[in-house]
Amino acid sequence: MSDKKVFVTAAEVAAELNKGMVIAKRLLLIASNARALALRAGESAAGFRPITDSIDDLVRTTLDSSKVINGKAQRLSRIATAENRSALALSKFNSMYQRDKDAKYISSLDHVYEETQKQHVALMVEFRKEAKSLNDMLQDLYSELRTAQIISTMLSVEASQAGELYKNQLNSIATSVAESANAIQSHVSQSLKLFSELTKAVYAIKSTV
Amino acid sequence: MQSKVLFSEGSHRWVVFGRDPEKPEKIIDTNQYMIVNRNEAILLDPGGIELFSAMLGCVVKEVPIDQIKYLFASHQDPDIISSLGLWDQALESAKLYSPWLWESFIRHFGMDKIQFEPIPDEGLSITLAGNEIQFIPAHYMHSSGNFSVYDPAAKILMSGDIGAALDKADAPMYVANFDDHIAKMEFFHQRWMPSNKAKSRWIDRVSKLEIDLLCPQHGGIFKGDDVKRFLDWLDKLDVGSAIK
Numbered sequence: 001m002s003d004k005k006v007f008v009t010a011a012e013v014a015a016e017l018n019k020g021m022v023i024a025k026r027l028l029l030i031a032s033n034a035r036a037l038a039l040r041a042g043e044s045a046a047g048f049r050p051i052t053d054s055i056d057d058l059v060r061t062t063l064d065s066s067k068v069i070n071g072k073a074q075r076l077s078r079i080a081t082a083e084n085r086s087a088l089a090l091s092k093f094n095s096m097y098q099r100d101k102d103a104k105y106i107s108s109l110d111h112v113y114e115e116t117q118k119q120h121v122a123l124m125v126e127f128r129k130e131a132k133s134l135n136d137m138l139q140d141l142y143s144e145l146r147t148a149q150i151i152s153t154m155l156s157v158e159a160s161q162a163g164e165l166y167k168n169q170l171n172s173i174a175t176s177v178a179e180s181a182n183a184i185q186s187h188v189s190q191s192l193k194l195f196s197e198l199t200k201a202v203y204a205i206k207s208t209v
Numbered sequence: 210m211q212s213k214v215l216f217s218e219g220s221h222r223w224v225v226f227g228r229d230p231e232k233p234e235k236i237i238d239t240n241q242y243m244i245v246n247r248n249e250a251i252l253l254d255p256g257g258i259e260l261f262s263a264m265l266g267c268v269v270k271e272v273p274i275d276q277i278k279y280l281f282a283s284h285q286d287p288d289i290i291s292s293l294g295l296w297d298q299a300l301e302s303a304k305l306y307s308p309w310l311w312e313s314f315i316r317h318f319g320m321d322k323i324q325f326e327p328i329p330d331e332g333l334s335i336t337l338a339g340n341e342i343q344f345i346p347a348h349y350m351h352s353s354g355n356f357s358v359y360d361p362a363a364k365i366l367m368s369g370d371i372g373a374a375l376d377k378a379d380a381p382m383y384v385a386n387f388d389d390h391i392a393k394m395e396f397f398h399q400r401w402m403p404s405n406k407a408k409s410r411w412i413d414r415v416s417k418l419e420i421d422l423l424c425p426q427h428g429g430i431f432k433g434d435d436v437k438r439f440l441d442w443l444d445k446l447d448v449g450s451a452i453k
Contacts, residue, residue, distance in 0.1 A: 085319055089298035092262040100266030108273035109265070109299070116298050 009198040010077035013134075013191045017066045017073070020187035024062040027180045031055035034155075034173045041166040047158040048170060054151050055177060058144070062184060065141045069191075072134045079130060083123040089116050135195050142188045148181025210263035212270065213382050215422055215430070216363045220247045221340055223365055225424065226267045228378060233259055238378045239288050240426055242367050244360060245272055247338035251279035251306075252296075253358055253367050254289045254426050261292040265299060274299060279337070280323065281344070282307040283369035284352035285314050289426070294319025306335065306344065310354030328356055345414060347371060349407035357415065364421040371411065372439055373397050374428025384429035387438045393428060395446070402448035412444050 031052045038048035093113050100106060155174035162170050210229035214222055227240040241264055242253040250272050256264055268277065277300055282290040285307075293305070297320050307315055309327030316325070333344045343359040350371050358367040374384075374393035384390045402408055423431040423439060431439045 085294050086298060088258075089295050092265065092295055093299075096262045096266045096269075099262070100270065103266055103270040105269040105271070105273040108275060109269060112274060112299050112301065 009194050010073050010080065012194050014070050014073045016187045016191040016194070017070050020184040021063060021066045023180050023183050023187075024059050024066070027055065027059050027062075027177065027184075030173060030176050030180065031059065034170075034177075037166060037169055037173065041162050041170070044161065044163040045158065045166055045170060047161070048155065051151060051154050051158060054147075058148055058151065058181070061144055062141065065137060065144070069134060069137050069141070072130060072137065076127065076130050076134060079123055079127045083120065083127060086116050086120040086123060090120060131195070131198065135192070138188060138192050138195060142185060142192060145181055145185040145188065148177060148185070152178035152181065210260070210267050211382075212267050215242075215424070216365060218363070220338075221245070221362060223360070223363055223422075223424075224271055225382065225430070226264055228380070228382070229260060229263050230378065231263065232378060237288055237427060238376070240424065240428075240430075242424060243268065243271065244337060244342065244363075245276070246340040248276055249278045249338040250276045251281055251337055251342065252277060253281045254283055254369065255280055255292055255296060257288045257291045258295065261295045264292070275301060277303055279303060279335070280305045281356075281358060282311075282315060283347070283357065283367075283426070284308060284355045285311040286352070286370075289369075290315060291318050293323070297321055297323050306333070308352075308354030308356060311352075330354075332356065345418075347411050349402075349404045350411050351401045351403060357411075359415075359418055359420075361419070364419045365424060366415060366418060366420045366422070367424045367426075368415075369426050370397075370401060371443070372423055372425035372428075372431060373401075374425070376428045380429060382430060384431050384435050387431075387435050387442075390429060391442065397427075398443065398446055399448055399450040405448055408443060408446075408448055412440055416440060 034052045034055070035049060038045045038052065041048070093109065093116065097106070152174050155177060156171060159167055159170035159174055210226050213225050215225055216223040222245050224243045224245070225240050226243070227238065229238070232238060236257065236259055239254070239256050239260065241256045241260075244251050244253070252268070268274070280296060280303060282305060290307070293315065296303070300323060302322065304324045304326045305320070306326045306328055309329060312325050312327055328344050330346060330348065332346045335342050340360070340362055343361065344356040345359050347355040347357045347369065349355065355369065357369055357371065359365070372394070374390060375397055376393050420436045421432065423436045
């Protein structure tokens with residue numbers, strides 16, 4: 001785990017989620033436009049309005065989850081930094097033990113060494129726990145975003161029933177919703193991919209500790 | 210890394226650590242100092258991350274680790290104190306004395322267990338198991354918040370970067386020939402020291418002290434008459450060369 005990649009990955013996950021959040025905010029505008037258009041279209045687009053509420057719900061879920069996941073990614077990065085520091089201290093202690101084994105007071109370091117080892121193991125355990133939790137949240141968000149496709153399909157159906165004047169605009173909104181959701185999903189998917197690489201690296205290092 | 214006892218009287222001693230033959234080539238050679246008195250010790254400018262392991266080995270040859278009660282960082286530079294995060298792992302309870310000005314900067318090196326003790330601009334005296342240690346202002350020499358350390362009982366002044374020389378890694382611990390030594394420290398002082406006024410102020414201050422050894426953080430240590438030779442030479446030197 002004492003690999004620069006941990007820090008980089010945590011930062012990359014946060015960056016991917018940030019891109020997703022920007023798109024999600026844009027989706028809020030699309031939902032707002034859809035609501036206004038549905039009002040203008042009147043009875044023929046009456047089914048459109050409740051669906052825009054679903055878009056709102058989806059956006060809020062995305063934003064809320066992304067915020068929590070972002071916080072977790074930052075926390076993970078902090079744990080990794082602390083772990084890195086204790087691993088560095090252990091490696092420096094080890095080289096000193098090898099080189100200066102005859103130093104008069106070398107045993108005075110034994111307690112510190114043991115404590116640093118304990119701290120290192122505790123940080124590894126905490127890292128794995130947090131990493132799993134973050135991974136689960138990313139999976140949940142990814143699944144949640146699948147509902148966007150259903151919303152988009154429902155919007156298309158409702159658009160086909162609207163008057164000719166509004167049909168194209170409503171269809172365009174349905175397409176925008178689908179495209180935005182796809183884009184967000186792709187960023188979440190990229191985060192998951194990064195995370196799976198990280199998890200592999202962590203477990204590879206665990207077996208050497 | 211080599212160790213050399215500079216002063217020893219009863220349980221009071223000064224040790225210098227430096228001239229590490231295993232030091233990576235491109236990092237500047239540094240002198241680290243330790244003052245021990247009875248069951249307490251202070252590390253002066255404990256050095257950078259790269260040297261930590263060698264330094265730790267040297268320290269536990271001299272004292273048990275739990276006797277390191279204090280660290281001192283004359284200023285914020287990486288060759289002075291970037292090992293702080295590692296000492297923080299090694300020391301169960303210690304205090305770091307350093308210019309108040311640099312606290313929030315130095316904490317970037319990582320410090321959870323060690324307690325920061327800010328030195329006010331006018332300086333501070335502490336006791337090391339009953340022996341007085343003075344932190345003497347050396348501001349702008351070269352850092353804007355900077356201190357030297359004076360031990361009146363041992364008559365030793367640790368001057369940090371003042372008196373520093375860019376020398377070979379296997380150079381002798383003491384300055385052998387002052388005139389030859391000038392070439393090794395002239396550029397360092399002209400370029401790193403920013404202010405003639407600050408320089409004069411520091412010289413005035415330390416000229417009042419009884420100094421047998423003047424110990425810089427880089428290069429040879431000045432002893433005996435070389436201390437006065439160095440102060441006279443520095444007094445005449447024009448510094449702050451980059452803006453001339």
